[in-house]
Amino acid sequence: MKYKVNSQLVYTINEPSTFIFNVQVVRNDFQKIIAEELQLDPQLPFDELTVDDNGNRYVRLVAPVGNLQIDYQATVDLSHFFTDGKSIAEVPPSQLPMETFQYLYPSRYCQSDMLFGLVQSEFNDLEPGYSRVAAICDWIYEKVTYLSGSSDSQTSAYETAMQRAGVCRDFAHLGVAFCRALNIPARFVSVYAYQLEPPDFHAVFEAYLGDRWYLFDATKLAPKEGFIRIGTGRDAADVSVATIFGSVKLQEMKISVDRVSEAKEPDNMGEAIALA
Template sequence: MWLHASAHLEFQIPVPTPLLLMLRPRSGGQQWIAREAYVLSPSVPAIEFTDWFGNLCQRLVAPAGYFSIHTSVDVETAEACDAAPGAPFIEVQQLPDETLPYLYPSRYCESDRFSEMAASITAGSLCGYDQCSAIVDYIRNTVQYTPGMGQQIISATEVNQAGHGVCRDMAHLGIACCRALSIPARFVVGYLEGLQPMDLHAWFEAYISNRWYTFDATQSNLQGGRIAIAFGRDAADVAIYTQFGDPIDLLSMDIRVGRMTGPAN
């Protein structure tokens, strides 16, 4: 299937401000980028680099006053994410080197605090994919999904105590529990077709049976096209914009995702 997605951000900048952006998805996995646009207004020089997680990042200095960023992309992607009940656990000594950073505790995924809880949640499940499914079921049944209510980033421990959270918070909890079982898990931010209310979305992926699989406790199934923008250990690694210096005002953010028959000419 083909999706067209766009993000339009408007800012009021008090003084010239360095920004680090992360708004360009890459081809790979289950997505192919056929066309994209990236417009800064007013136009300013930007430098692009690839970070240590493989994300495309842009550096620039936003001028004082009104400043906007508009990105759009045409993507060929799957209509649903793959599922693989029974897919086996990969022992740590057999994991690829690039997956190892996703085993450690991180700022918002304190996996060292979830060993007993993760073992209890997954008791009786086959090691691997079925353990991750049990974790997602636990989160879906015990944490109330409250989209639009999470302005402050909270950790896995905090969302588990609070019993409610946004997609980002629920992904943190899933990641922490997977890592507690020695399953590499990474945070993903991107677009999801049909998300209500429409916004950028977060989910997580776990490395099982020699590949990454998608898990999302906010959705009842894995239907709907997804476009991954960035990957990291947790939300701290994948902010779509990071400012340095004086605070700036985000006036608005408009996210749109829809199906199309094919890439634009």
């Protein structure tokens, strides 16, 4: 299934500032980049950097005082893995791949060690497996209100569990933290999302089950089949759209995600979906 992504960010810069953008989509066998373009206005020099272990792509630049516009377009072909959730088991720590362990530990915004009591009380009696992570998503969806402006950059899963309000970032953090407290590796994923309304960067999460990372979205705001991976990390600290050192102001942000050519909507070809 092919998608065309556009994202545009416009900043006013008050002092020379360093930006690290993470807006480019990841390139791998499940997500092929057919065409891609990055434009800066003014045309500043920049570094392109990729982190090996998760394929995150970063653009670093120093912007002078004035305006900065970054435009990114990509055409991407997604090959999701679809399967029936019923057959997917949790993996005991003795059999987890070593590279999943970092996603088992608590992180800044997903303090799973502090959520252990709540998780025991709410989810411990559920049948282990894909269905338990799906139940976690249902719990979050039912008990937490999606409310713009209800959280900020310091809000963590611990607070969201209490405030019961947040945005996609907070829903993802809560899902990650709950999974880790059950010894299920879980990580934060920033995506472009087809049919997300209003269009925006989106945040979802992945849990390691069976033999791969499955996608989950407790906000239920867009179909998982249409997620295009940008960044993967322990939590939002790792995959900011823009990490900025300096005094700047975001003036405008425009996102669009469109289907290419094929006329019908994406089929949900299985309850469980993975993009890797």
